[in-house]
Amino acid sequence: MKHEPVHQGRLKTPFYSRLASLDTVNEWHEWKGYSSADQLYCSAMEYFAIRNATAVFDITPMTKYRITGPDALDYLNRLVTRDMARIRPGRVAYAVWCDDNGQVIDDGTIFHLREGEYRLCSQERHYAWLMAAAIGFDVTITHETEDVAALAVQGPTSYSVLAKMNLKGLDELKPFGLMHVDFQGSELMVSRTGFTGDLGYELWINPDKAEALWDALFEAGELHGIRAIGTTALDMARIEAGYLAAFEDFLPADETVRTGVSRSPLELGLEWLVDFTKPNFNGRRALAAEKRNGSTWRLVKLDIEGNKEAHHSYIYSNAKASGDNIGFVTSAVWSPVCKQNVALGTVKSAHGKPGDTVWVEVYYQREMHWNRKMAKATVVDKPFWFPPRRGATPPGPY
Amino acid sequence: MTDKYDAIVVGAGHNGLVCSALLAKAGKTVLVLEANDQVGGAAVTREFAEGYSASACAHLLYQLQPEVRKELKLSPQLATEDMTTIALAENGQHLRITGDKVEGVSDDDAEQFRRFRKRMTRFADLLRTYLNKPPPRLGTKKIRDLFALAQLGFDLRRLGKEEMQEFLRLIGMNIHDEVTERFDSSLLKGAISLDAVLGTHLGPRSPNTIMTYLYRQAGNHGRVAVPQGGMGTVSEELAHAARSAGVTVRTSMPVKRIVVDNGRVTGVETDGGEVFSSYMVISNADPKRTVMDLVGARHIETGFGRRIHHLRSKGNAAKLHLALDGLPTIEGLSKRDFGERIIIAGDEHYVERAFNPAKYGEFSQSPVVEMTFPSFRDESLAPTGKHVMSAVVQYAPYALKEGWNAATKEAFMKAVIGTIADYAPDIEQRITASELLTPADIESEFHITGGHWHHAELTLDQFLFVRPVNGAAQYALPIDGLYLCGAGAHPGGGVSGAAGRNAARSILRREKAA
Numbered sequence: 029m030k031h032e033p034v035h036q037g038r039l040k041t042p043f044y045s046r047l048a049s050l051d052t053v054n055e056w057h058e059w060k061g062y063s064s065a066d067q068l069y070c071s072a073m074e075y076f077a078i079r080n081a082t083a084v085f086d087i088t089p090m091t092k093y094r095i096t097g098p099d100a101l102d103y104l105n106r107l108v109t110r111d112m113a114r115i116r117p118g119r120v121a122y123a124v125w126c127d128d129n130g131q132v133i134d135d136g137t138i139f140h141l142r143e144g145e146y147r148l149c150s151q152e153r154h155y156a157w158l159m160a161a162a163i164g165f166d167v168t169i170t171h172e173t174e175d176v177a178a179l180a181v182q183g184p185t186s187y188s189v190l191a192k193m194n195l196k197g198l199d200e201l202k203p204f205g206l207m208h209v210d211f212q213g214s215e216l217m218v219s220r221t222g223f224t225g226d227l228g229y230e231l232w233i234n235p236d237k238a239e240a241l242w243d244a245l246f247e248a249g250e251l252h253g254i255r256a257i258g259t260t261a262l263d264m265a266r267i268e269a270g271y272l273a274a275f276e277d278f279l280p281a282d283e284t285v286r287t288g289v290s291r292s293p294l295e296l297g298l299e300w301l302v303d304f305t306k307p308n309f310n311g312r313r314a315l316a317a318e319k320r321n322g323s324t325w326r327l328v329k330l331d332i333e334g335n336k337e338a339h340h341s342y343i344y345s346n347a348k349a350s351g352d353n354i355g356f357v358t359s360a361v362w363s364p365v366c367k368q369n370v371a372l373g374t375v376k377s378a379h380g381k382p383g384d385t386v387w388v389e390v391y392y393q394r395e396m397h398w399n400r401k402m403a404k405a406t407v408v409d410k411p412f413w414f415p416p417r418r419g420a421t422p423p424g425p426y
Numbered sequence: 427m428t429d430k431y432d433a434i435v436v437g438a439g440h441n442g443l444v445c446s447a448l449l450a451k452a453g454k455t456v457l458v459l460e461a462n463d464q465v466g467g468a469a470v471t472r473e474f475a476e477g478y479s480a481s482a483c484a485h486l487l488y489q490l491q492p493e494v495r496k497e498l499k500l501s502p503q504l505a506t507e508d509m510t511t512i513a514l515a516e517n518g519q520h521l522r523i524t525g526d527k528v529e530g531v532s533d534d535d536a537e538q539f540r541r542f543r544k545r546m547t548r549f550a551d552l553l554r555t556y557l558n559k560p561p562p563r564l565g566t567k568k569i570r571d572l573f574a575l576a577q578l579g580f581d582l583r584r585l586g587k588e589e590m591q592e593f594l595r596l597i598g599m600n601i602h603d604e605v606t607e608r609f610d611s612s613l614l615k616g617a618i619s620l621d622a623v624l625g626t627h628l629g630p631r632s633p634n635t636i637m638t639y640l641y642r643q644a645g646n647h648g649r650v651a652v653p654q655g656g657m658g659t660v661s662e663e664l665a666h667a668a669r670s671a672g673v674t675v676r677t678s679m680p681v682k683r684i685v686v687d688n689g690r691v692t693g694v695e696t697d698g699g700e701v702f703s704s705y706m707v708i709s710n711a712d713p714k715r716t717v718m719d720l721v722g723a724r725h726i727e728t729g730f731g732r733r734i735h736h737l738r739s740k741g742n743a744a745k746l747h748l749a750l751d752g753l754p755t756i757e758g759l760s761k762r763d764f765g766e767r768i769i770i771a772g773d774e775h776y777v778e779r780a781f782n783p784a785k786y787g788e789f790s791q792s793p794v795v796e797m798t799f800p801s802f803r804d805e806s807l808a809p810t811g812k813h814v815m816s817a818v819v820q821y822a823p824y825a826l827k828e829g830w831n832a833a834t835k836e837a838f839m840k841a842v843i844g845t846i847a848d849y850a851p852d853i854e855q856r857i858t859a860s861e862l863l864t865p866a867d868i869e870s871e872f873h874i875t876g877g878h879w880h881h882a883e884l885t886l887d888q889f890l891f892v893r894p895v896n897g898a899a900q901y902a903l904p905i906d907g908l909y910l911c912g913a914g915a916h917p918g919g920g921v922s923g924a925a926g927r928n929a930a931r932s933i934l935r936r937e938k939a940a
Binding site: 102106107127128157160161163164165307308309310311312313 | 689723
């Protein structure tokens with residue numbers, strides 16, 4: 029850890045000057061100490077940049093830790109539920125990590141940068157937990173959020189934009205792959221990762237080259253509809269993709285006070301990330317017991333009738349809303365690209381199998397007056413948005 | 427071929443021996459592996475100079491539980507019992523405490539002491555019943571645990587309203603406040619303070635030192651004895667009992683690791699590379715060594731590992747052995763007084779002042795001393811006409827700022843001898859050989875991480891339901907088949923056998939339930 033004076037007030041990312049020059053509405057919020065834009069000119073338009081062109085989102089505030097040392101792999105394998113031995117250098121893994129009770133602390137991505145050298149990224153900060161997990165392991169954990177400037181470049185034209193920047197090897201870069209290229213004498217890391225469920229990349233560079241990278245990117249993207257976006261648009265896209273957000277769709281277990289309000293990976297539809305063939309990982313005993321005895325909750329993706337967004341709605345097993353509710357909606361959005369009213373929710377595990385019908389109690393306001401509607405919803409298995417180009421290599425021009 | 431046992435006990439400390447013997451009596455095949463060449467762990471008699479022997483760590487027997495004695499048919503030979511405690515005064519007007527009687531104080535103080543002892547004995551008796559059973563688990567709905575908790579509440583209530591309130595008031599309090607409130611005699615206040623903090627990293631003004639005082643009284647109402655031939659004979663008797671029950675005890679067999687496969691133990695591997703198989707491994711080693719060194723962090727989960735890592739287990743008591751060519755002279759003591767327990771605890775501030783430097787990683791310049799001359803009643807320990815002094819000296823912090831080395835040990839030795847010389851001016855001339863064991867030495871010679879008497883500090887946050895830590899308080903560790911049976915487990919240290927017996931009972935009960 030570096031010991032520098034504590035920053036006072038809101039931090040600005042290395043891209044702030046560029047974002048500020050595009051900003052017309054002055055809507056910002058705090059993200060782990062940094063200013064992050066809600067929207068820069070119009071969240072709806074920004075959303076369409078994600079789905080129809082190329083959207084650029086500043087992910088510098090995302091928490092980043094460098095994990096190195098002889099035990100780095102063993103350390104990560106004990107930390108997260110999936111088998112990290114399968115993640116070769118140059119690959120990225122979506123992963124989830126739990127406390128001893130098998131409750132999710134956070135999810136994130138782990139980049140196997142080079143042999144034995146990893147970067148873990150997440151929305152929340154986890155230094156204390158990562159250090160506790162390091163007891164007894166020969167690893168070094170370095171908090172490098174401030175040392176790496178990062179941009180998400182997402183959307184159907186993102187490959188074309190980056191191709192124009194002559195990034196060597198881009199056409200061979202597969203989903204969840206990463207590569208290192210030279211950018212004006214600095215090392216630029218390009219990963220085919222993102223939070224939109226579409227074709228997209230993330231660019232990682234030394235902060236002193238941040239503005240140069242931005243400028244080069246926007247120059248290359250000029251004819252491809254490149255747009256900077258804020259969090260509101262991104263959040264719409266991530267719900268369409270069925271991605272979870274901490275504090276929305278689950279509470280980090282180390283932030284909860286009451287029992288029963290956190291979630292296990294099995295309860296979040298992440299069982300595919302839990303590898304019980306690993307001899308040990310945090311939460312293994314508890315998760316094995318949960319697997320034997322059954323989970324309490326189940327995450328559902330809902331396709332809801334009508335066009336009224338079902339924010340925070342109770343979910344019932346029948347249209348009359350008789351009996352206790354079976355759960356509630358955690359994220360909801362009207363999906364413009366799918367033309368569907370979609371939501372993520374949490375229901376008692378007896379309910380909500382794919383194909384099931386449940387009922388969502390939607391409240392909406394019309395000219396001050398509140399209306400209530402019981403909307404029929406179908407539980408779906410697949411993400412709402414999953415275009416073939418997301419998995420294609422090379423993705424092809426657009 | 428590897429030998430296969432039902433259970434392997436790591437370490438032949440007294441608790442390991444008790445545990446192994448009880449398991450063998452219940453029909454288990456048990457192997458005990460001890461790193462050192464003699465059984466007993468820290469309860470051993472060692473020759474520290476030619477012809478001179480002493481109990482290497484624990485030197486007074488006051489906690490061996492009647493249940494353990496009975497179940498294993500033990501009858502340790504005692505050189506002396508019901509010893510009087512003599513608190514030395516610089517002017518020779520020493521204090522003598524025997525049971526609830528104290529000589530050398532005002533009638534008022536004597537009466538106060540009698541009352542104090544009566545209450546403490548009552549509380550200690552209550553505590554004792556809980557020291558001799560596995561603590562109930564908190565936060566479960568198991569009938570046995572709920573019943574045990576209800577029983578605890580009931581037992582407290584049965585003290586009577588006033589006494590219950592007094593118990594609850596005192597249990598977290600420090601001994602200093604209680605003694606200053608109660609007594610006039612400075613020597614008496616010092617003597618009681620010493621009893622409360624002996625073997626801990628606590629001063630009389632540290633919280634819950636009344637609890638540690640009660641813990642000391644709980645074994646045998648604080649009556650102290652010295653075994654004939656030193657503490658090693660108790661361990662040897664235990665080893666004999668274990669062997670008679672069918673236990674295989676092997677010494678000079680340091681365990682390198684506890685083998686874990688897919689979340690369950692399968693045996694142990696020794697330093698020599700020998701592998702022994704079993705479906706249970708019971709560790710008499712301290713919790714840190716057991717979990718972090720013998721098992722290894724990768725086999726446990728982070729939250730549990732963090733709790734074990736942060737266990738407070740740094741010892742602060744050193745052990746001093748002197749070979750003397752004759753008894754020293756102490757003004758006001760007759761010759762036969764050397765058969766008693768002699769302490770240097772000064773006044774009500776002395777012990778805390780001795781503790782002060784230890785908070786900052788320095789040893790006491792004027793240490794607290796608990797001396798015995800075991801050779802006085804036991805000729806086997808020294809050549810005829812010569813004597814052995816065995817003393818616990820505090821405070822000598824494990825994490826000495828400058829580190830323990832020849833120079834710092836010599837400096838501490840000088841402080842200790844200087845302190846004793848204030849009362850026994852000829853002590854230095856009498857010394858023909860000496861041995862000083864700091865907590866660092868105790869760690870390296872007896873394999874106790876931090877060199878702490880109790881393996882883990884005896885404080886309320888590491889006591890009863892949460893000893894050593896949450897998630898391991900019922901002897902079972904979060905690895906199938908792995909258990910603790912040493913001082914780091916409930917109830918704590920002292921040559922009591924309680925942890926070993928509770929562990930055995932807990933293990934057998936689990937087996938029955940499974």
